[in-house]
Amino acid sequence: MDETNAFDNAIKQLESASKFCTCDRNLVEILKYPQKIIEVTIPLQMDNGKIKVFTGYRVQHNNARGPYKGGVRFHPAVNLEEVKALSLWMSMKCAVVNIPFGGAKGGVIVDPKKLTAHEIEHLTRGYIDKIFEFIGPMKDILAPDVNTNAQTMAWIMDEYSHISREHSPAVVTGKPVDNEGSLGRDTATAMGGKYVLVEYLKTKGLDIQLLSVAIQGFGNAGYNIAKLLHEEGALIVAIADSKGTIYNETGIDPTAAMKFKLKHGSIKNMPESIEIKTEDLFSLNCDILIPAALENAIDHKNAKNIKAKIILELANGPVTPEADLILKDKGVNIIPDILANSGGVTVSYFEWVQNLSRDYWTLEVVDNKLKEIMLKAFNDIHDFANLKKCTLREAAFALAITRICLATKNRGILS
Ligand code: NAD
Numbered sequence: 001m002d003e004t005n006a007f008d009n010a011i012k013q014l015e016s017a018s019k020f021c022t023c024d025r026n027l028v029e030i031l032k033y034p035q036k037i038i039e040v041t042i043p044l045q046m047d048n049g050k051i052k053v054f055t056g057y058r059v060q061h062n063n064a065r066g067p068y069k070g071g072v073r074f075h076p077a078v079n080l081e082e083v084k085a086l087s088l089w090m091s092m093k094c095a096v097v098n099i100p101f102g103g104a105k106g107g108v109i110v111d112p113k114k115l116t117a118h119e120i121e122h123l124t125r126g127y128i129d130k131i132f133e134f135i136g137p138m139k140d141i142l143a144p145d146v147n148t149n150a151q152t153m154a155w156i157m158d159e160y161s162h163i164s165r166e167h168s169p170a171v172v173t174g175k176p177v178d179n180e181g182s183l184g185r186d187t188a189t190a191m192g193g194k195y196v197l198v199e200y201l202k203t204k205g206l207d208i209q210l211l212s213v214a215i216q217g218f219g220n221a222g223y224n225i226a227k228l229l230h231e232e233g234a235l236i237v238a239i240a241d242s243k244g245t246i247y248n249e250t251g252i253d254p255t256a257a258m259k260f261k262l263k264h265g266s267i268k269n270m271p272e273s274i275e276i277k278t279e280d281l282f283s284l285n286c287d288i289l290i291p292a293a294l295e296n297a298i299d300h301k302n303a304k305n306i307k308a309k310i311i312l313e314l315a316n317g318p319v320t321p322e323a324d325l326i327l328k329d330k331g332v333n334i335i336p337d338i339l340a341n342s343g344g345v346t347v348s349y350f351e352w353v354q355n356l357s358r359d360y361w362t363l364e365v366v367d368n369k370l371k372e373i374m375l376k377a378f379n380d381i382h383d384f385a386n387l388k389k390c391t392l393r394e395a396a397f398a399l400a401i402t403r404i405c406l407a408t409k410n411r412g413i414l415s
Contacts, residue, residue: 003320006085006295012321014088017397020388023405030408031091031401034084036060040130042108044123047116056108056127060140061087064407067138068104069094069345071145071174072127072152074120075294078107082295086145089316090345093338095400097377099349104140106131112147121155124148128159135160137170137356143348144174144220146294150186154179170355173348182351184366185344190224191367192343193314194232195374196335197288200310203382209233212286214308216240217293218257218267221314221341225290226254234288240281242293244268247276247284282306291318298323306332313337328391336393338400339381346373 002008011032018028038058045051057080060068070090073083083105091103108127112120134140142156156172157179175181184191201208213234215222218241226236230253238247239257243266246252252273260270268275282289282298283305291297295317298306303323311327311334313319319327319334327334347370354360385395 003299003322004296005081006317007081007088009296009317009321010085010088013393013397014401016321017390017394018401020384020390020394020398021402021405022398023402024409027405027408027413028401030413031062031088031404034059034061034087035063036134037080037084038131038134039080040127042123042126042130044119044126046119054108054110054123054126056106056130057083058106058131058134058140059083059087059104060134061103061105062091062404063102064404064411065091065095065102066100067102068140069101069143069348070104070106070140071143072106072108072148072156073145074108074110074112074123074147074152076109076111077294078109083107085295086316089338091404092397092400093342093345094349095403096338096381096396097342097346097373098403099346099373101141101345101349105145106142107145120152124152124155125159128156129163132160132163135171136164137168137352141170141348141352142172143345146219149220150174150176150181153181170352173351175351180351180355180360182347182354182366183361183363184370185347185351186220187224187228188347188370189221189314189341189344190228192346192370192374193221193225193290193312193335193340194228195343195371196340196378197229197310197312198232199375199378200333200335200382211235211288212237213288213290214238214281214284214286215290215292216281216297216318217291217315218261219292221344222290222292223254223258225292225312225314226252226257230254237286238276238281238284239267240278240293241267245276245278245281246270246273248273284308288312291315293318296320298327300326303327304330306330309333311335313340316341324391324393334391334393336391336396339377339392339396342377343370343374346370
């Protein structure tokens, strides 16, 4: 089987965890299939007058526990198998943190770096026009993902509200705070990751101030985790973005690195750091590896060279099932994506609640609620893994599958 097929990988994870589930295993079969797959074409008049046609997807995996929820990715490598996998992981993630959402994901095959801001806006609006009937505050709620951001979400809210002739902020989360976005949503994915990592280190008696970290990806998830862990006293020794990888054994300041990236388009060639090969990032001598870019970054080829003892999966699906087995044998502990990056969807849930109630919370309230949910999820999973003698990934999947299957059983299998 192709190690890079993200959906096959997600199904393998589902199957390997289902033996630990406490629900009717028959129901797990349902989770192997998305409930709905929507494929659309989006014609776009480019600024030079030429017409280009883009393909977009929205995959709605499961809504037994609540409306579908999931981000939208703009990337040239988007494909249906990837969007299906990401939608399945969203169902699991929402169940892991026990928020009342199902799972979905969207994607458009496009390299937004080759489009002007005006073209990206019209592509976003075109995508929403085409999927309009399938989304909504009680149907399917969108959010940011790779190469989409708060500005993209504002266009989505505006386009949806325009077509529905109703102000509808709750159709999308991750909006700018000026457009009813939640305080704390921009840093939520990394903040949630930090909470579970710090809690995990406590269980091992490790002090974060003595640990070194290498991070792949320097966008929303990667930059913010670098900054938060740097503030906690960890040493950030390496950072990679899509153009280059930098290393400094005495530590990189993430704020300075972001300043450099904003000015030069990449962290590549940042002063006071040395350039290393991208593939060398994963074999560095460090304590914690954080993949925060795309799927399949760690596969059977590079897994055997990994020296770090802890992997915090901020990206979705960064470790293939083959690599997972190698790392388990090597004694590398993985904090799995459906737990590690679930802070993002948790604060998205808070944003949706605030939009629907028309009542807005302080950053302190958001942060306290996020911490409470992340620690509860971590401890449930950690206890389950100890009890069943399984990995944190198997425990997280098993708890999520059980919750979804119980909701399905109560509603009926056609839900
Ligand atoms: P982003 O677009 O803000 O950043 C992506 C980063 O990855 C960029 O710095 C890019 O240069 C880098 N990158 C891409 N390919 C790379 C490669 N081959 N090597 C090194 N770096 C590479 O995206 P994001 O929102 O930070 O998402 C990153 C990951 O986190 C994705 O897997 C996404 O699904 C996941 N995630 C994001 C959120 C969120 O709230 N943004 C929530 C949960 C999970």
